[in-house]
Amino acid sequence: MTLRPTPPDGLIDGTRHLYAVRVYYEDTDLSQVAYHANYLRWFERARSDLLRRLDIDQRAAVESGEGAYAVADLSIRYLRPARLDDDIVIETHCTQLRAASCRMHQRALRGDELLAEADLRVGFVAPDGRPRRQPRAWQEAFKSLLSSEEEPQ
Template sequence: MPQPLSGMIRDQVHHYALRVFFEDTDLSAVVYHANYLRWFERARSDLLDLLGIDQRASFEAGEGAYVISDLSIRYAASARLGDTIMLETTAQNVSATSCRLVQRALRDATLIAQMTIRVVFVGPDGRPRRQPDAWVDAYRQFAKIAGPVPDRG
């Protein structure tokens, strides 16, 4: 059976390619703005898989999961039906409880959208808690961030 496609990490950047389908667009064949959030989420999920971070197992074990605490998105150009889009993700900051990521959607060299997002690890009670050390190490390795990890997000 065919396997789903995966992204790749190269030079501290996660790359995830996708094609714009009819379901992604509005009546004018332009990508509907909310779909960028779905695409960026898909790319972050793929990044977690590549980093060996099993958020589902953590949640099912009662340890916690990531939630979005804030995001900012800027739309720079339109993506259209049939376009190939490259989603790029980089880690800007990693703390004991959170990660700040920058994600960009590109069509060739044209910036389509850019989002800055902070994900926080929360326990079953919904309160921030320390990420598993292995997860912090995986993010730090991905980002090549040196120095101690701050306790506060």
């Protein structure tokens, strides 16, 4: 039997998604501090993994011409630097669900220390770039991540 590694996998814990990343040399500048744009990559990977955990097949949706998710709005705040070899957990919460979009809050954590956080809105768009309703099953999947005080609209 040949052992083969598998890509990183996140998990859903209640209403949050957790995804682990490590800061590699390529992620850092000369001072071994993670370059600010890498947080955007880590957040994107976590959101992509979240879709997989929710059984949302974004590749099939694109290939069938149904549409895709696109970031429509993003605000990020950097608090502490991540450094070479740090283990980081990206935590994602769905804060609002609408017919064609979802708002999320993401945090990059080193243990209990908050390094960066972002608030964003992702919209579901048709191949021509116009907003489109998310598939009903996808909306239902996202509802599982909303806490009881966050009602879908």
